[in-house]
Amino acid sequence: MEPTQAGQVVVIGSGLIGRSWAMVFAGGGFKVKLYDVVQQQITSALEYIRKEMKELEKSGMLKGTLNAEKQLSFISGCIDLKTAVDGAMFIQECTPEKLELKKKIFGQLDLIVNNDVILSSSTSTLLPTKLFTGLKHVKQCIVSHPVNPPYYVPLVELVPHPETEPSTVDKTYALMKKIGQSPVKLTKEIDGFVLNRLQYAVISEAWRLVGEGVISPADLDLVMSDGLGTRYAFIGPLETMHLNAEGMTNYCERYREGMIHVLKTFGPVPDFSGEIEQQISQAMSERTPADPEHLNARRAWRDECLMGLAKLKKQMKSN
Ligand code: NAI
Structure with missing residues (x-):
């Protein structure tokens, strides 16, 4: 195998997330060792990656500047941990949670x-304190939390341990930028990090609104997919505030009281079970029956949409 200029990365665990990371790193010109304890997992991951990269190349969505065959030559499997990490500059662990x-x-x-x-x-x-406390190399440890699928959704949350060296954060940030991801830095650990805290806030209110009979599950989802979500793909909630009035200060002047009034009407944390769960589950299954065939078909459609959106975002940024 021809060595790359960029250095060698190890991906530990070749499941859903590991194989996607391997593709992202290879796209950035890195040699990738894909390590797993199950040989069959590595074999199927390498087959999956080959098929995906060829399809991405055909559709013009392959990341990086190198062709698929070249990128594929950067990725190899390994079932010996010591051999895998020898000479590595970055190790991304992707084993079960x-x-x-x-x-x-x-x-x-x-x-x-x-x-x-x-x-x-x-x-x-x-949390990093659960994972890394007591390690001799704790200064070199960090959480880099991707979003599924990382190939189309570039955000990566970087979460340090209290003893992580600032240079570890900076180097990881630079690496993520280099491979085309979109890193954000958290200054300290917090349950749910940031993405899931925002996601759970939305899920929680969605659950209460359906539970209180204000809206149907299908219409609730439309509020996001045809409403809020369309702008959130380009600007976040804070910039939305800034643009929806004559700047942030003006937005707060206009809407502060109204927001506080509405927020005070939010109910308690739902238990995500019982009748409401059944109602929502039934509504979701009407659109997509919860069997592997239908779920996979809908996931494939979702990924195609995300790919189209990634293309659009690239075009819009370059304008
Ligand atoms: P997965 O179950 O698809 O893959 C896990 C892989 O780890 C399997 O290939 C398994 O053989 C391998 N493995 C098990 N024990 C191992 C060991 N001792 N050494 C090396 N490999 C081992 O899991 P998935 O979904 O890829 O998740 C991996 C990590 O990514 C988890 O921490 C998860 O929380 C995180 N994550 C998952 C997301 C998702 O949507 N699936 C999104 C963001 C993060």
Whole structure:
């Protein structure tokens, strides 16, 4: 295999997220070792990546400047951890969301890595203090939480441990930019990080509105997909405020009282069970029956939409 200029990255765990990260890093010109404990997982991941990259190339959506064949030559599988991490500058862990398993893996890595490599976790819920406390290389540890699928949704939340070196955050930030992702820095850990805190706030109010009979589940989803969501793909809630009046100060002057009034009417945290769960589940299943065939078809459609949106966002930015 021809070495790249950029350096070598290791992806630990070749499931849904690991294979997507491997593609993103290869797109950025990095040599990628895809490590897993299950050989069959690596084999199927490499087959999946080949098929995906060829299709992306055909549709003009392949990331990076190199062709698919070249990018594919950067990715190889490995089932020996020591061999995989030898010479690596960045390790992205993508194993199942189980604290004890992840702690074990970071413990193993701690024993074999040098003082320069960055140890990064894809975890969506586990706090850095739970994952990294006590490691000899804690200064080099960080959470880099992607959004599924990372190939089309570029956001990555970077969450440091209190002992993470600022240079680890800066280097990870620069790396994410280099591979075309959109990193954001959290200054400290917090449950749910930022993305899921925002998502849960929306889900929570959606649940209450349906539960109180204000709106149907299908119409609730339309409020987002044909309303709020269309602008949120381009500008966030804070910039929305700025643009929806004569600047932020003016927005607050105009809407402060109204917002506080409405926010005070929000109800308690739902329990996401019982009759409301059944009602919402039934409505969702009417559109997409909850069996693998229908769910996969709808997911494929979603990913196609996200790909189209990524294309549009690229065009809009370059204008
Ligand atoms: P997955 O179940 O699809 O893949 C996990 C992979 O890890 C499998 O290939 C499995 O063989 C492998 N594995 C298990 N034990 C291992 C070990 N000791 N060493 C190496 N590999 C091992 O899981 P998925 O969905 O890819 O999630 C991975 C991580 O990414 C989780 O922490 C999850 O929270 C996070 N994440 C997941 C998102 C999603 O939507 N699926 C979104 C953002 C983050």
